[in-house]
Amino acid sequence: MAEKQIHEQSIEELYAEANEHTINVGDVKIHAKRMGGKFRNLKWLSNLVWIVFFIGPYLRLGDRQAILLDIPERQFHIFNLTLLPQDLWMLSFVLLFFAILLAVVTALAGRIWCGFFCFQTVWTDVFTWIEDKFEGSPAKRRKLDKAKWDMPKIMIRAKKYSVWLLISILTGISFVAWFTDAYDLWVDLFTLNASSTAYITVFLFIGGTMFLAGFLREQTCFWLCPYARIQAVMIDDTSIVPSYDVPRGEKRGRLLKGKPASEDQGDCVDCNQCVAVCPTGVDIRGGQQEGCIMCGLCIDACDAVMEKINKPIGLIKYASWDGIMGKEEKPLHKRPRVWVYTAILLISIIGVVTGLSGMESLELKVLHARQPLFVVQSDGTIQNHYTLKVLNKMNEDMKVSISANDDDFKGLTMIGADKEIVAAHGTVTAVTIFVKVPRKNLTEKSQPIVFNVEGKDGQGKLYQSKRESVFIGPKR
Ligand code: SF4
Ligand code: SF4
Incomplete structure (x- = not known):
């Protein structure tokens, strides 16, 4: 039976499961509750960007692959454009562009990249969705984790691991396919005629995908990702990120059947649903934290709770800390760092455009x-x-x-x-x-x-x- 969504659960049911969901301190596997909503849909849509990774190598241009990173021949073909080692100086501008773009986006809207596009979170999202399909709700998954390895558990896990493995194999082959003829690669791999480099790379990707997306998953974002470490210096009180409206929510307190809420009680009914749906196990009510990938799923959850108790949505919302605390927010054009970032972005774009326009066959x-x-x-x-x-x-x-x-x-x-x-x-x-x-x-x-x-x-x-x-x- 499909897991009940928040709007289908009574407030008592929400409280009953509230304590099952713990904050991530690295010692337990996070089994996040999956629910529909605006940000959930946005996350699925953004995940689809990675389809390009799987189908890109099969596009043809004449008798060759449209995009081919041919390292042995030291040529990069991108449709009609051929880049040789002599042209790689442009790569420094491309890298500069993406590094600054990441800094700009982080400064303005936090870890949007992590929440919606990063391969680690996208693959983890798909892997946990598969886990949810085979093993059921978070409560059932936790129970299965603790259960002894009898035949039913072996069968469930075998099915889940098989699908994970299939995706990992596809991931490894798709990666290598960008560097050699994709169609020949499939034939060579299965007739054992591919190069040892191709086999080693595919196996490394299979192992890496299974380990990072299947087993380590949210702990990678929380403890290993270097971007999580540096984001703290990139965002400030003006950055628009998922934020808990502290003045409105506090003092938090549970709704007790038949008893009116106390006068000083805020809108947070302490149902823990924002923690329950968080893929990295963060309690956003504690303020911005390294583990938050800014996916907005806690916003979906809290909005569903607010609708259930007839309160306005937006107790958790995309907002700056200044906005939450009622301070006047500086418009974008009055923020010096926006001007600095924009200037560097423009320089890198001009560098790439100049390089491309000056290229001759x-x-x-x-x-x-x-x-x-x-x-x-x-x-x-x-x-x-x-x-x-x-x-x-x-x-x-x-x-x-x-x-x-x-x-x-x-x-x-x-x-x-x-x-x-x-x-x-x-x-x-x-x-x-x-x-x-x-x-x-x-x-x-x-x-x-x-x-x-x-x-x-x-x-x-x-x-x-x-x-x-x-x-x-x-x-x-
Ligand atoms: S912030 Fe919203 S979802 Fe989180 S505990 Fe409070 S009411 Fe529940
Ligand atoms: S706290 Fe909210 S926005 Fe941050 S990772 Fe968790 S669910 Fe996503």
Whole structure:
């Protein structure tokens, strides 16, 4: 039989189960009560974001995986974009962006990431939902924990562990699938042809998922997560987080049948339902704590209780401590840290956009030889020595030709550019070029020279890249 929801339970029933739910001090497993509500629905919806993790590797673009983090080939393909190690400087801006985004969100609204998106809480939520389906209400689960290992208990646990294991296997395979062809991976894994790295990674993920989401679960958020430790310095009295309305709720006291509430009694009827539904076993009435992942499930629970006793909802609500205590709340634009965070976010966005917009499929770099800067040939021409580095970011090798702006250098000849040059895909191809110019045609000791590399892909599309260098001669 499905567990009764708060609105279906009498206040006496709520009190009867109130003491079963204890605050998390790390010594007992938390069996949270599951109930419907606004934040519960929001949590399911946000959990769905992780579907991308499972289906992303199966998207195709032409004959390859649309998103492929190809570490052996040192190429990251993201749809039409190919990133090589040379482009990874942009990663620092991307990391900066997400680090600051996390800081901004935490400063404004606490651990929203933890409550709704973090893989640890999402997987734990799914695992405990499965546990709830096989083992029943929190009271039944606690009883089963203490029961001896007879056949019924073995059967229930075997079913639960089997489903957990299945999800863990899928998690491990899905992770590896981002780094190799996803379809081939399945075949290779089951025909024992996958690499040892793939097997080790899948097994590590299976073990890690079972341990962290199945067995350690809320204790990870409470005791292990480093983010929980640093959030205390990121949030302040203006941060909007799940908060218990202390002036309204206190002095808390139970409703006694047939007896009126005392005059100084607040709206909290001490039913413990906010603790009962908390996935990390926090009593939010004690103020903000490290273990609170700000999922808002205690808000759902308390609102249901308030409706039951005909009081306004919102005894626990998303609010700042200043708001709860009736202080004037500073608008966002008057908070210095919002401006600092916004500036850093903008810098990181500009960095990534600049990097992406400046990316070419074919890139050219020119190195002018320093020793010697030039050579005077026996026929009176001046020769300069260059190394041209052609970076081909496409998925196929490409025949390229190299030229220079001979309009500015009458009689210019190039040695090394006349042979067939194949720019290998995903790497840099170095080409040695000697440029000769008759001495009489040089007007300056040092003149700019522009090199051009161009080639066509299999579909006949032209790609080219230009780079300026200098041509150096003797003093005039
Ligand atoms: S805050 Fe709400 S849910 Fe929690 S004990 Fe008080 S009345 Fe019950
Ligand atoms: S105290 Fe409330 S918001 Fe915080 S983790 Fe528990 S249920 Fe979620």
